[in-house]
Amino acid sequence: MSKNIKLDSKIPAGELSQKWTQYRSSVPLVNPANKRNLEIIVVGTGLAGSSAAATLAEMGYKVKAFCFQDSPRRAHSIAAQGGINAAKNYQNDGDSVYRLFYDTIKGGDYRAREANVHRLAEVSTSIIDQCVAQGVPFAREYGGTLSNRSFGGTQVQRTFYAAGQTGQQLLLGAYQALERQVGLGNVKMYSRHEMLDVVVVDGKARGIIARNLITGELERHFGHAVLLCTGGYGNVFYLSTNAMGSNVTAGWKAHKAGALFGNPCFTQIHPTCIPVSGHYQSKLTLMSESLRNDGRIWVPKSKDDNRHPNDIPEEDRDYYLERRYPAFGNLVPRDVASRAAKERCDAGYGVGSSKMAVYLDFRYNMINKYGRAEASRLNIENPDEATLLQLGKEVAKEQYGNLFDMYKQITDEDPYEVPMRIYPAVHYTMGGLWVDYELMTNIPGLYALGEANFSDHGANRLGASALMQGLADGYFVIPYTIGSYLSNEIRTKSIPTDSDEFAAAENKVRERLQQLLSINGTQTVESFHRRLGLIMWDKCGMSRSEEGLKQAIAEIRALRDEFWKDARVPGTMDSFNPELEKAGRVADFLELGELMCIDALERNESCGGHFREEYQTEEGEAKRDDDNYMVVSAWEYKEGNAWELHKEPLVYENIKIAQRSYK
Amino acid sequence: MSNSNMNLKLKVWRQQNAKDEGHFEDYTVQASPDMSFLEMFDVLNEQLITEGKNPVAFDHDCREGICGMCSMVINGRPHGPKQGVTTCQLHMRSFSDGDTIVVEPWRSNAFPVIRDLSVNRSAFDRIIASGGYVSVNTGNAVDANATLIPKETADEAFEAATCIGCGACVSACKNASAMLFVGAKVTQLSLLPQGQAEASKRVVAMVNQMDAEGFGACTNTGACSAECPKQIPLSVIATLNREYIKAKLKGY
Known part of the structure; x- marks a missing residue:
């Protein structure tokens, strides 16, 4: 590990709108004959991983792709619901690359890099073209053109979608492109394999140690470059909208091998999720942000109003988002909407049996927006409310059918008839491995793409931008930027995996697995995970304070000690053992959780999803400290769970910094 | 918060690996109607681990019906008795107190069993x-x-x-x-x-x-x-x- 890490973001010189064009025209290339001799390891097969693996293989590189699931198609990108942004301006409503760039920087509360975000906005349009060419069945208008809708933090309609299953359709497009390359022999796919360490040789990433999850065998894999496309770490909170298997392990091992971790405390709490219903609960389910196009959020004006929501008249309802933020109303960004819901519930206005929920009500728009439009289309004169509601329900069904069904399945309540009850839940992590403009970490040859890196969303991600970033990184960024590194590696022969570095890395992995199995304590891994999640949610969740964070750090350290003394991990190493997999992931979360709290404690300001109680305006909005914290916090791991902070200043040359206002 | 107020008997397929013949084992578990079927299995596995036994291996990931990983044959029907839902979206309110529930893996030569309820697809x-x-x-x-x-x-x-x-x-x-x-x-x-x-x-x-x-x-x-x-x-x-x-x- 180098003592003097110098953060070089490698942002190209030149005017913002020309940086990427000029970079692409001048980045060194690798000729096709040399590409065939260069091997690339891609870990994770979500949108970023599948698109990167497929595209790099199309270009001629030899690719090995890894996923812990039984098929690359199961990566959690599949569950993304609402849509994907692109600056196509098909709606002729004033959208542009600049506006998407501007919205994203502002939405991220001025904590993202200008150059990265502008590039993201530039390539967004190509993503939609590519996906349509692959046969992704986006929603369309009757004339055959693509349909759009709105998402939070914007005033244009730039979100492309496929019902409430956009992530599924985009991932299947990327998965099919990947499988095509598997069929052509250009990608070797390793499903049910988990990366457990990165192998660094002479300061460069040269491979990974992976565990075959079926046989338990440890495998050594060489690559001229290693791409981590391993998603976010929201499961550190135990309850989140992530999949059960989503984890930080690959990124964390890279971090411990020297890669810096950027802005670990930046977590997105999504405002519209189905509330917790019992202590046995294993995960939370998102209700897409797209629902806020037509759902109005409210609570009763008086506390303990126990009337049925449909019996509470308009004048007794508090549409608090529309009241506080008239310009954006129900479509304020996620962090703002989440905090506003928490504020109402904490003040005692919450609904439902736990009083920790608010209403998301479709009735008004089913009647007045869709019902009236349908009635007018069908030439129904003076329709009564029941008719309008019926007509509106049909339209709502087409727009959101699968989400409404899912809500009913889980809660046993019908959202066509009664308002949904929703509450914020952990959804996405803006933080991640620190990367430069080329998506490379500070370890040469080690890259991080998609949610696994920190780069594009600042302190808060706008809706429908995660899919955009994952696919931008994989289809259109890494295929160019990797040339900058690999063009210098064409003389590097494959390093035999019986080298000392590979052997040492494998031994380290084996020892840790044995250590987990030998604790032989009394408490289940799940119970530790649950306890960690509670600490994180209470003290490093929607609002944070110096006192709470200090307590959390002490509690996490104690919990980690207890884990290594008293966890029970059954079974053996050399067999299919899901409990062992889980134990390794929870052990890593127990370290990451501490770093998140340390980062949150160090950042003495509020910005985006990071809300420190000490730093707020009189109206309770996040109060930034641009003089001291307009920086990326990049943490370097030191032996024994200690960290050193490095800061990358953020420079805004094209955007006027302002207090974010959605009023 | 709902209580654990259902007592269930489970007959679960246990199979060490693809070569093992496999057999049913009987368990009892307490569940609440608001739990998902997989959360009921979480409870069973916590119970087994605490008793020093091997938990039941089963595939699952997103738990919102979209990843396609979960795969249980419940009382003879893939994904259980409800139409149009995956196992992870099946809730215990679809069963009654005192029920016996039989749980098996997908069975097909093209999907060999890895362990218990996990198969290779x-x-x-x-x-x-x-x-x-x-x-x-x-x-x-x-x-x-x-x-x-x-x-x-x-x-x-x-x-x-x-x-x-x-x-x-x-x-x-x-x-x-x-x-x-x-x-x-x-x-x-x-x-x-x-x-x-x-x-x-x-x-x-x-x-x-x-x-x-x-x-x-x-x-x-x-x-x-x-x-x-x-x-x-x-x-x-x-x-x-x-x-x-x-x-x-x-x-x-």
């Missing part, structure tokens, strides 16, 4: 790799609105494309046929203009791979579609047959 990936895609490299695309696609066509393609690749269709079929899975992909891509250029090549390659994997033939029973958690219509099999015959007549 890589055969599906190989079928997609044989032709379930549009051959378009990144960067080759024209503007997304350059080709107009009627809404009805896009909607129909989308309906077929919602298949989650879980394998319930194979599990439900007495012949362990994968025609619904293959038909769904063939239908999606043959409806869309982008997929038509290689439609014939695709359907023949996918059917050949399906046969090579050991999936059985279709005898039009319709159990696949009836048990499909995404309610993929049986008509995709008709489309598959039509596309296949068309391709064969063209000499593919």
Whole structure:
């Protein structure tokens, strides 16, 4: 590990709108004959991983792709619901690359890099073209053109979608492109394999140690470059909208091998999720942000109003988002909407049996927006409310059918008839491995793409931008930027995996697995995970304070000690053992959780999803400290769970910094 | 917060690995009606681990009905008694206090058991790799609105494309046929203009791979579609047959 890490973001010189064009025209290339001799390891097969693996293989590189699931198609990108942004301006409503760039920087509360975000906005349009060419069945208008809708933090309609299953359709497009390359022999796919360490040789990433999850065998894999496309770490909170298997392990091992971790405390709490219903609960389910196009959020004006929501008249309802933020109303960004819901519930206005929920009500728009439009289309004169509601329900069904069904399945309540009850839940992590403009970490040859890196969303991600970033990184960024590194590696022969570095890395992995199995304590891994999640949610969740964070750090350290003394991990190493997999992931979360709290404690300001109680305006909005914290916090791991902070200043040359206002 | 107020008997398939013969084991577990079926299994596994026994291996991931990883045959039906849901979206309110519930893995030669309720479904990936895609490299695309696609066509393609690749269709079929899975992909891509250029090549390659994997033939029973958690219509099999015959007549 180098003592003097110098953060070089490698942002190209030149005017913002020309940086990427000029970079692409001048980045060194690798000729096709040399590409065939260069091997690339891609870990994770979500949108970023599948698109990167497929595209790099199309270009001629030899690719090995890894996923812990039984098929690359199961990566959690599949569950993304609402849509994907692109600056196509098909709606002729004033959208542009600049506006998407501007919205994203502002939405991220001025904590993202200008150059990265502008590039993201530039390539967004190509993503939609590519996906349509692959046969992704986006929603369309009757004339055959693509349909759009709105998402939070914007005033244009730039979100492309496929019902409430956009992530599924985009991932299947990327998965099919990947499988095509598997069929052509250009990608070797390793499903049910988990990366457990990165192998660094002479300061460069040269491979990974992976565990075959079926046989338990440890495998050594060489690559001229290693791409981590391993998603976010929201499961550190135990309850989140992530999949059960989503984890930080690959990124964390890279971090411990020297890669810096950027802005670990930046977590997105999504405002519209189905509330917790019992202590046995294993995960939370998102209700897409797209629902806020037509759902109005409210609570009763008086506390303990126990009337049925449909019996509470308009004048007794508090549409608090529309009241506080008239310009954006129900479509304020996620962090703002989440905090506003928490504020109402904490003040005692919450609904439902736990009083920790608010209403998301479709009735008004089913009647007045869709019902009236349908009635007018069908030439129904003076329709009564029941008719309008019926007509509106049909339209709502087409727009959101699968989400409404899912809500009913889980809660046993019908959202066509009664308002949904929703509450914020952990959804996405803006933080991640620190990367430069080329998506490379500070370890040469080690890259991080998609949610696994920190780069594009600042302190808060706008809706429908995660899919955009994952696919931008994989289809259109890494295929160019990797040339900058690999063009210098064409003389590097494959390093035999019986080298000392590979052997040492494998031994380290084996020892840790044995250590987990030998604790032989009394408490289940799940119970530790649950306890960690509670600490994180209470003290490093929607609002944070110096006192709470200090307590959390002490509690996490104690919990980690207890884990290594008293966890029970059954079974053996050399067999299919899901409990062992889980134990390794929870052990890593127990370290990451501490770093998140340390980062949150160090950042003495509020910005985006990071809300420190000490730093707020009189109206309770996040109060930034641009003089001291307009920086990326990049943490370097030191032996024994200690960290050193490095800061990358953020420079805004094209955007006027302002207090974010959605009023 | 709801209480644990259901007492259930479980008969769960336990099998060490693909070679082991396997057997049922009986367990009792307490559940609450608001739990999902997999959360009930979490409770069972916590119980087993605390008792020093080996937990039941089962596949699961997103727990919101979309990743297609969960795969249990519950009382003889893939994904259990409710129509149109995956195991992870099945809630215990669909059962009654005192019930005995039998839980088995997908059973098909093409899906060998890994352990207990986990099976290997890589055969599906190989079928997609044989032709379930549009051959378009990144960067080759024209503007997304350059080709107009009627809404009805896009909607129909989308309906077929919602298949989650879980394998319930194979599990439900007495012949362990994968025609619904293959038909769904063939239908999606043959409806869309982008997929038509290689439609014939695709359907023949996918059917050949399906046969090579050991999936059985279709005898039009319709159990696949009836048990499909995404309610993929049986008509995709008709489309598959039509596309296949068309391709064969063209000499593919």
